[in-house]
Amino acid sequence: MTDESAALKAGALPADVSRFFDAKRESVGLAREFAVGALRAWGLSPVVDDVRLCVSELASNALAHGTRRGHGFLVRVVVEEGCVRLEVHDSRDEEGERRPRVCEPGAADVRGRGLLIVAAVADGWGVEGREPFGKVVWARFKGVASGPAGGQG
Numbered sequence: 001m002t003d004e005s006a007a008l009k010a011g012a013l014p015a016d017v018s019r020f021f022d023a024k025r026e027s028v029g030l031a032r033e034f035a036v037g038a039l040r041a042w043g044l045s046p047v048v049d050d051v052r053l054c055v056s057e058l059a060s061n062a063l064a065h066g067t068r069r070g071h072g073f074l075v076r077v078v079v080e081e082g083c084v085r086l087e088v089h090d091s092r093d094e095e096g097e098r099r100p101r102v103c104e105p106g107a108a109d110v111r112g113r114g115l116l117i118v119a120a121v122a123d124g125w126g127v128e129g130r131e132p133f134g135k136v137v138w139a140r141f142k143g144v145a146s147g148p149a150g151g152q153g
Helices: 003-010 027-041 045-066 114-121
Strands: 016-021 073-080 083-090 124-129 135-142
Touching (some): 027 073, 027 083, 045 083, 045 114, 045 135, 114 124
Antiparallel strands (some): 016 073, 073 083, 083 135, 124 135
């Protein structure tokens, strides 16, 4: 058991956790497990399903579109002011037409629904620049009590 796993099981995580993931396909599932584990350790089960879905979409987008060669992505989960904020940090700057945005795919399109799903499930989402390069795509989920059980909030 890793130190992180032990801390999750003990509920000893702060109200802000992050983890870096390599640019590999299996990292999407690991990112999902990381976010869900933190939420469960904090006793925030009501938002688990929505966050699980959104971290999957955002991590998949980071992997497919947001990581430069040799760079992975970072997932951060924060509990603040009665909300959970999920962030996925990547290494690619994207402005204008390439900036992440909700698309309107046709019925036959096999891509382009990720941010549509995030926009439908989350209480808010957005994109911010990141220093020294890259961006942060975030989603916010309301309906969280004062904070993590046994932690600061």
